[in-house]
Amino acid sequence: MALRQVSSYAAGKWVLPGAGKREIASAVTGEVFATAGNSTLDIHGMLTCARNEGGPALRKLTFHQRARMLKALATHLSQHKQALYDLSFNTGATQSDNVIDIDGGIGTMFVFASKGRREMPDGHVYLDGEVEQLSRGGSFLGQHICMPLQGVAIHINAFNFPVWGMLEKLAPTLLAGMPAIVKPATASCYVTELCMRLMIDSGILPAGSVQLVTGGLGDMLDHLTCQDVVSFTGSADTALKLRSAPHILKNSVRFIAEQDSLNASILGPDAKKGTPEFDLFIKEACREMTAKAGQKCTAIRRIIAPEGEVQAVIEAVSDRLAKTVIGDPRLETTRMGALVSASQKFDVLAKASIIGNEARRVFGDPEHFQVHGADAARGAFVPPMLFHCEAPDAAERVHDTEAFGPVSTVMGYRDLEHAVELANKGQGSLVASVITHDPDVARQVAMGAGAYHGRLYFNNRDSMKESTGHGSPLPHMVHGGPGRAGGGEELGGVRGVMHYMQRTAIQASPEILSALGNTWVPGSREIEGPSHPFTRKFGELEIGETLHTDPRTITMDDIEHFARFTGDTFYAHMDEEAAKRNPFFPGRVAHGYLLLSFAAGLFVEPDEGPVLANTGLNNLVFMKPVQAGDSIKVRLTVKKKTRRTETYGEVCWHVTLTNQDDEKVAEYELLTMNAY
Numbered sequence: 001m002a003l004r005q006v007s008s009y010a011a012g013k014w015v016l017p018g019a020g021k022r023e024i025a026s027a028v029t030g031e032v033f034a035t036a037g038n039s040t041l042d043i044h045g046m047l048t049c050a051r052n053e054g055g056p057a058l059r060k061l062t063f064h065q066r067a068r069m070l071k072a073l074a075t076h077l078s079q080h081k082q083a084l085y086d087l088s089f090n091t092g093a094t095q096s097d098n099v100i101d102i103d104g105g106i107g108t109m110f111v112f113a114s115k116g117r118r119e120m121p122d123g124h125v126y127l128d129g130e131v132e133q134l135s136r137g138g139s140f141l142g143q144h145i146c147m148p149l150q151g152v153a154i155h156i157n158a159f160n161f162p163v164w165g166m167l168e169k170l171a172p173t174l175l176a177g178m179p180a181i182v183k184p185a186t187a188s189c190y191v192t193e194l195c196m197r198l199m200i201d202s203g204i205l206p207a208g209s210v211q212l213v214t215g216g217l218g219d220m221l222d223h224l225t226c227q228d229v230v231s232f233t234g235s236a237d238t239a240l241k242l243r244s245a246p247h248i249l250k251n252s253v254r255f256i257a258e259q260d261s262l263n264a265s266i267l268g269p270d271a272k273k274g275t276p277e278f279d280l281f282i283k284e285a286c287r288e289m290t291a292k293a294g295q296k297c298t299a300i301r302r303i304i305a306p307e308g309e310v311q312a313v314i315e316a317v318s319d320r321l322a323k324t325v326i327g328d329p330r331l332e333t334t335r336m337g338a339l340v341s342a343s344q345k346f347d348v349l350a351k352a353s354i355i356g357n358e359a360r361r362v363f364g365d366p367e368h369f370q371v372h373g374a375d376a377a378r379g380a381f382v383p384p385m386l387f388h389c390e391a392p393d394a395a396e397r398v399h400d401t402e403a404f405g406p407v408s409t410v411m412g413y414r415d416l417e418h419a420v421e422l423a424n425k426g427q428g429s430l431v432a433s434v435i436t437h438d439p440d441v442a443r444q445v446a447m448g449a450g451a452y453h454g455r456l457y458f459n460n461r462d463s464m465k466e467s468t469g470h471g472s473p474l475p476h477m478v479h480g481g482p483g484r485a486g487g488g489e490e491l492g493g494v495r496g497v498m499h500y501m502q503r504t505a506i507q508a509s510p511e512i513l514s515a516l517g518n519t520w521v522p523g524s525r526e527i528e529g530p531s532h533p534f535t536r537k538f539g540e541l542e543i544g545e546t547l548h549t550d551p552r553t554i555t556m557d558d559i560e561h562f563a564r565f566t567g568d569t570f571y572a573h574m575d576e577e578a579a580k581r582n583p584f585f586p587g588r589v590a591h592g593y594l595l596l597s598f599a600a601g602l603f604v605e606p607d608e609g610p611v612l613a614n615t616g617l618n619n620l621v622f623m624k625p626v627q628a629g630d631s632i633k634v635r636l637t638v639k640k641k642t643r644r645t646e647t648y649g650e651v652c653w654h655v656t657l658t659n660q661d662d663e664k665v666a667e668y669e670l671l672t673m674n675a676y
Contacts, residue, residue, distance in 0.1 A: 006036035006190045009200060009212040011049040015041060020215065022186055027092030027338040028328055030378035034190050037215025046181060046211055047223055050152035054179030054208030059148055061206075062123050064643065066175050067116030069204055074109040076202045077195065081106070084163060084194060091162065091188045092338030092380060094329040097292045104472075105167035105195075108491070111475040112171035115493050120175075122643050126494075127517045128503055138523045143513055146501040148177030149254075151227030153500055154220065156242075158233045159185035159340050160295040160404075162192040168475065168491060169231050174209065176500035178229070181211045181220070185234075187341045189214040222247050229254040229500055231490070233297070236260040239486060256499055257486030258479065260402050261297055262426035265470060266419050266445065267305040268436025273312045276461040281305075281435040282316040284459070285408065288471045289384050290324050290336040294406035295344070298431050298471040301402060304422050307412035314388055314410055318363040321384045327372030334372065339380040339405055351403035352385055358395040359387035359409050382406065392422050399425040400484075416441060420448035428483020433457040433470040454481030454489070519640040520544045520654060526637065534605035538641065538649040538674040546637040549602040551660065554590050556628040562594045589625040595632060595666055596620075599657050603636045610675040612648060620668040624659065631660045639669065648673050 006024070007014045020039035023032045058066065077084075085098045093101065120126060125145050132142040153173045157165040166182050173180045184192035196212045199205060213220075221230065221242065230248070232239050236259040242248065243255040265285055271277035288300040305313045329337030339345045349366055364385035371381050384406040389398050392411035399422075413419035423432050423445075432453045434445050437460040446456055455477065459467045473479035478492035490496055506516060510523035526546035529536065533547055563569045571578040572585050579585045596617075605611070626632060639654040653670040 003032065004034035004190060006034050006193050006214045008038055008041055008214050009196060009210075010041050011045045011211070012207055017215070022215070024187065024190065025341065026090045027340050027380045028090065028374050030342065030375075030380070033090065036186055036189050036193075039216065039218065041213065041215075041218065043218050043220045043223065047152060047220070049208045050179040050181060050211065051150070052208070054206060054210070055148075055150055055152070055177075057206035058174065058177045058179060058209055059124070059150075061177065063116050063120040063126065063175065063177075064122040066177060067113045067120070070109050070116065070171055070175060071113035072204045073199055073202065074106050074113060076204065077106050077109075077198055080198050083198075084191060087194055088162070088191045089329050091159075091191065091340050092293060092329060094334055094337045095332075097329070097337065100164070100291065101161045102163045105161070105164035108164065108168045108475040109171045112175050112493075112496075116175045116497075117644075119494050120497075121518070121640070123518045124177075125517050126501065127519060131513065131521055134507060139509060140507065141510055141513055141521065141523070142505060142507045143517065144503055144505055145516060146498060146503050148501050149227045149229065151178070151225055151229070153178050153180040153229040153231060154217070154224070155180055155182045156217070156230065156232045156234065157182065157184045157192070158297070159187040159344075160292055160297070162188040163195050165233060166192055166195065168473075168479075170210065171475070172491075172496035173231075173500050176497045178500040179209045179211075181213060183213040183217050186215060187344070221245060224248070224251060224253045226251050226253065229256065231256040231499070232486075233258045236484060236486070254499065256488040256490065258297060258430070258488050258490060259484070259486040261428075261430040261481060261485045262301045262399055262402055263298055263429045263431050263470075264302040264304050264423040264426060265300045265433040265435070266413075266423060267303075267309060267313065268434060268438060268441045269306050269416060270438045270441060271435055273309060273316075275437070276464070277435050277437055278309075278312075278316075280459060280461075280464050282313070282320060284433065284435070284470050285317055286320045286324070286384075287469065289321070289386075289406045289408050291471065293336055293339050293382070294384070295339060295404055296471050298473060300408055300433070300470060302398065302422070302426070303408055303410045304413055304419050305410065307414060310388070310410060310412040314362050314386065317386055317410070321363055321386065324384060325372055326369065326381060326383060328374040331373050336384070336406065338374075339382060342380050344404070345380040345382055348382055348403050348405035348407065351401050352405075352407050354397050354401050355387055355403060355407065355409060358391075358398050359389035362386050362388045362410075364406075386410065392425075400427070416444050417448070420445055423449050424452040426452070426484060428481050428485045428487075429453050430473075430479065430481040430485045431455040431457055431470060433459065435459055437461060452482060454478060454485060514544065518543060520637055522654065522656075532605050533636070533638065534603075534611050535607075535609050537610040538643070538651065538676045541638050541641065541651060541674070543638055543640065546635060547603060549634040549636070551631040551633040552598055552602060553631045554594075554598070554626055554628055556588075558594065558598075559588065559590050559628060562591055562597075566591075566593075568593075585625050587627060589627055590630075592622045592666065595622075595626060595657060596668075598632065599634045599655065599666075602632075602634045612673045612675055614670070614672055615650070616671040618669040618671065620666070622666050623664045626659060626665055632657050632665055636670075643676070644673070645676075647676050649676055650674075
């Protein structure tokens with residue numbers, strides 16, 4: 001059978017393996033079936049293509065256009081998942097492992113597409129935070145904005161998630177408006193290459209926005225600038241070598257790392273054997289040991305239990321692991337496949353031997369175990385291995401040695417403070433889980449271990465049916481950790497997008513801020529529309545278009561009627577003497593919600609028209625009380641517009657209520673959906 005030629009995609013062309021290519025063997029059979037790598041790639045041409053073609057093309061699109069592009073890509077990949085599944089079995093992954101990788105990656109892209117539409121503007125500038133008043137009169141203001149970097153993102157990915165690892169980085173990068181060059185690990189790059197081919201063949205992406213290197217990067221990192229980003233997933237040693245390169249340091253090239261992690265799972269002192277929490281703890285520990293054959297950066301490496309429960313934990317985990325069928329990942333009966341390669345198998349066994357110097361192996365013998373449907377000697381198979389460390393305080397290597405496979409160590413704790421101390425001995429981890437039904441336990445662990453972990457996962461009988469699991473990074477939440485884990489923060493919704501953008505402080509007049517952010521800022525120019533703004537469609541409204549209403553006088557009858565009608569008879573509205581004793585009121589005052597209702601009556605156009613619905617109200621503040629005899633008037637301004645569908649868009653109105661002395665009474669944002 002002809003070897004599979006795993007190509008690179010450079011400057012718009014597919015380049016076959018060439019000089020310096022490497023052979024790739026099946027994790028299941030050990031047979032060589034593919035080659036990858038080409039040391040003659042035009043590195044300069046790739047960087048130029050990304051910077052001069054991909055970057056400008058992406059930056060021309062708005063955030064919403066990029067989000068729609070991501071959704072289209074995710075939809076296209078969803079239609080071709082089976083081809084990715086079929087190929088991925090060669091990595092040793094089972095079907096459930098493939099779902100984690102392939103469906104998980106596609107799902108992540110869908111989430112970023114959704115967040116881009118809902119949380120980012122339909123424009124080119126992202127406003128980070130509120131306007132800051134830098135002068136007494138308000139003519140000089142400040143605001144932070146974020147713009148895409150004008151370089152290229154280099155994504156260096158690990159072997160364990162050839163699809164998710166690529167897509168979880170690509171989604172925020174492309175949403176930010178930055179092109180990427182993807183370098184997957186050679187051992188599983190053939191799956192990444194197929195996924196990349198599917199994306200390129202879809203025709204959805206602008207030219208130059210993505211490229212692929214299936215082999216070494218050569219000297220690419222030596223040509224990066226302050227506008228470029230390196231996002232790395234892999235070992236701490238490799239991360240240190242790359243991020244400390246003189247060129248990277250000299251040019252302050254952004255370096256995002258997700259690396260080694262001795263993640264822990266803590267069994268709460270309340271979770272005794274026989275409780276739902278104990279059973280959940282055992283299930284999660286075993287799942288994290290065997291999913292992807294333990295080749296997950298978030299897998300549980302240290303199982304921390306109360307000293308009195310250690311033996312019960314060892315027995316329960318061992319019993320469950322004994323039922324794990326190891327074998328050919330294509331078989332439906334297989335629950336754990338192979339490691340990705342023979343070299344990875346060698347590394348895991350070597351690391352397990354190091355752990356064995358401080359802990360006793362209580363389950364799993366790498367010399368004697370059964371493999372179904374495959375040859376254990378030819379494939380990269382190892383059994384799950386459970387160790388017990390009786391003296392975790394004196395141990396060192398169980399807290400700093402990550403066997404990147406189905407290996408975990410049980411250790412006991414005296415009290416909760418001791419459990420936190422043991423978890424923190426990992427010197428920075430991606431995630432720690434705590435299985436407890438006691439909120440006080442959760443709080444103590446969070447206070448003690450939060451600084452050492454990028455994510456804390458709490459689970460119990462209340463959340464177990466819907467929880468996603470200890471080892472599941474979600475695109476909504478940051479994925480990273482301090483210290484040994486690399487100090488990075490991937491994913492995290494829009495936070496992940498910010499890694500590929502520059503935050504700039506803008507100091508200027510209200511008019512200039514309005515123009516930069518395409519969002520009206522108080523103090524900037526107001527536009528008088530040709531007719532009432534509620535009579536005009538979404539596309540006809542202009543930012544800054546303003547309606548000033550006539551005043552309305554508030555009477556005591558209004559206040560008392562509103563109180564009786566709504567049932568809100570709070571003393572500040574109904575009892576003069578009691579209201580005067582309140583430090584905030586001069587006497588009886590109008591209800592705040594009465595003012596909002598009267599304000600709507602002043603600016604609403606009652607006839608059927610392009611305003612389809614009032615969908616919300618944000619940032620409401622009451623600034624000065626209104627008494628009977630005072631009057632209010634309204635300034636209604638189009639603050640910003642966001643297209644939602646082909647037929648309607650969201651209009652955000654800045655609403656200010658003032659009294660007869662032009663003093664601000666209340667201020668808020670009104671949201672409406674308007675026909676397009």
